[in-house]
Amino acid sequence: MGVRPDDASEHVSLEAVRLPEPAPLPEALTRAEGVELRTDVEQRLRHAAGRSYPDLVRLRRGELEVAPDAVVVPFGREAVGPLLRLCAEERVAVVPFGGGTSVVGGVDPLRGEHAAVISLDLSGLREVEVDRISLTARLGPGLRGPEAEAELARAGLTLGHFPQSFEQATIGGFAATRSAGQASSGYGRFDDIVTAVELIAPVGSLRTLQIPHTAAGPSLRELVLGSEGTLGVITEVACRVRRAPKRRLYEAWVASDFGAGREICRDLAQNGLLPEVLRLSDEAETAISLQMAGVGGARARALDAYLGLRRRRGGCLVVCGWEGEPDTVRRRRRLAVRRLRRAGAAALGRSAGRSWERGRYEGPYLRDTLLDLGVLVETLETAHSWSRLEELYCAVRAALREALGERSIVICHLSHAYPDGASLYFTFLARGEPGQELEQWRRAKSAACEAIVSCEATITHHHAIGRDHAPYMRAEVGELGLEALRAVKNRLDPAGVMNPGKLLALGRGG
């Protein structure tokens, strides 16, 4: 990538961070009941940004353009309604905050046209109530992934929702952003798992019935899911849960190329044989993955010889993760393996699968190391129907390479396969342009987004809209679609205090 030793950058210490001066808070807010109010620099800083590349650049520089004027932590659900009413009256913007892992600027504490902005930290709302007969659980929005799983594990249950942000992200955030976990093929995306929600808005609250399904009009649950804090605060989420899997079997295969691998994924998806986890890396990501899995030295040479023998050198890695009852795993895997072999995939075995599994949450940490070295590294994702996936893949890759230059690295994997299509997840790396990192990032991001839109694909399969994708909402749902959603927002949040500048904020060029 042309990275040089003197590209290495350091991040500033906490003491050196410059936060914008806090705006004065309305007197009534400082006296709000049932909440803790924090205005110290550390809390303001911890709620000042998400975890996108621009967020990291700003945090490392210690130059935050925005920060909340206060962090407010409600002790219970009953405090949320009065607080939001107060904020609407006093014209204080409210940014709901779960784990703070947004990579699209979803928690940026923007004031909009208001006098002040608070970050509403939901970490106090962590109730759990399990219905073992119906296999559902009511969960508080502030529960982090591992907390929710630990509570459910005591009843032998699991949500099965494991996005890369799992360790930090929360139930409320999963619901507000339509999160999709790495095992979504098996357990469902988070919006599949949710059966009911409670939303508290500035003008009141609504909750959907806890029922398996209804034909009673447009789905309010699906209106709250993905609302990203712009309509109100999600204060309870009821989810389907599963019995914890007794057997977990991860393995890797190599397909001859990305096209052949894609056909394998389509075949499995259209024949009801998807493993819980299915990921297909393109040639470039495969090469890096195998290197990074520590398959170096003698092992690398042995693998290379093996793949050469099987004519799969330069092929594409397929990770299959099977989870469930031992019998079921054995039976489903046997049927899928038959199709993998028939399509010419070569088995790499379980150690390569386990290696992926071990590293499944490591991406975000690795990013810090790369930033230390002066590398620009970012991810973005989209989805399309099978018949247009190749077109989309080529368009986004070409756009990123064009924007970042010949020495950049653009790698991709297919995950989240469906009978009618799949998502594509791109990672791109380049030498960071010192001092110009944000402009460089913006150039690449815009190019990729324009390519996605021109293919009529979705601007996001699971990272959500936030601030970064808001200009593309018009391309996604059309002007009238956007207007319909804004009409809902105006009804629930007439003062416009809920998470300004996100989701419904801007049309492209608007």
Add this chain to the structure above:
Amino acid sequence: MGVRPDDASEHVSLEAVRLPEPAPLPEALTRAEGVELRTDVEQRLRHAAGRSYPDLVRLRRGELEVAPDAVVVPFGREAVGPLLRLCAEERVAVVPFGGGTSVVGGVDPLRGEHAAVISLDLSGLREVEVDRISLTARLGPGLRGPEAEAELARAGLTLGHFPQSFEQATIGGFAATRSAGQASSGYGRFDDIVTAVELIAPVGSLRTLQIPHTAAGPSLRELVLGSEGTLGVITEVACRVRRAPKRRLYEAWVASDFGAGREICRDLAQNGLLPEVLRLSDEAETAISLQMAGVGGARARALDAYLGLRRRRGGCLVVCGWEGEPDTVRRRRRLAVRRLRRAGAAALGRSAGRSWERGRYEGPYLRDTLLDLGVLVETLETAHSWSRLEELYCAVRAALREALGERSIVICHLSHAYPDGASLYFTFLARGEPGQELEQWRRAKSAACEAIVSCEATITHHHAIGRDHAPYMRAEVGELGLEALRAVKNRLDPAGVMNPGKLLALGRGG
């Protein structure tokens, strides 16, 4: 039921039908382009009502309180937008009409506060475009069930959507009402099947991208699904399709009682072993089903002896329908049968299963015969989580028996099983009170609806809201939920011409 020979009623001939005087149509409407305009009595009558019991009573009496002032048939999608704009300008109410099979008053041609009302017959919109790679199809809203299946069958495909209204109902109606087919456990409800929609509203149109999934905000697709013509006209529906099943195997079992049968359904649903069709009749429905399946005389005695031997006399019928690749059907069935036997179910064999399959669309026809005899007969349905299904079953049954008297018959089946719950479908019969049929029906219907609401169950699993359930929408989604949906309607249909009096029209007591 105490029905007497002189209860028998006849329906009037077409000539004797009294329709309300048509309101004069605005001049501009009579000159609208790209549409056919019909004002003859037969067309007005054919679009004057749906197929609920009150509809049938009114049709048989020949006394229609309402009828459209004209029936308008667009020749293509491009005519719909200008027509709706015109109707909004001229204050003409528009009732979108597909197959006219609503059993909740969904197509009642109510004028609301407008000068006239038209029925917008979508039978001209019948385009089909199949994507064999992605296994999706774009379908026109006017296609009836059998038409859509015939088109797809030419490509070896199926929607797998077979509600009891299949023969008459249309793609647009399925989408507008969140229809669920008898094989929903296998193929998904219609709202599961739909991947994209186009909606033309009086102020403009919106369409969602044809993609497998998106995290781009609240789901507009889920806002259009179930909108029942109150937001605009659904002019295109993209659906997932499947390869047509090579093997279809229907069979029946008998569980010892309804509770034991319910546990069987829950066990299959929570272990991923649902057949494509799964129905469990309660004791009363079982007795009638076995009689009606023609299991009379010697066969009845043999069956009775067999069930007595297996201690299942007075038990509950379970119908399992398996569809798919022969291998898959064999394997899935074997696993399910193991669980059925373990739970004490006795096999009734395939002829009883085939008998259910043969009669799957007969219910609506049988109703006509019963009305001829002077019998009140109606159905309603709901759904709840497994842990509250027994409570719901008892409450609705008791309410109907109380309202209709001791000699009434109330039967029920469980269908549409999910991991977290299931739907209950009630059929109730009583001697019709001559001349007071509508009041008698209203009494029973209200009692059942109140029971459902008091259990916090849904007012409808798949019949939709229409006019009859509109008073219960407040209980279903709350006042603020209703207001959020009304805000969308006000944005898309500010003149309020789209299907007045349905879905969002009334709160209970409002």
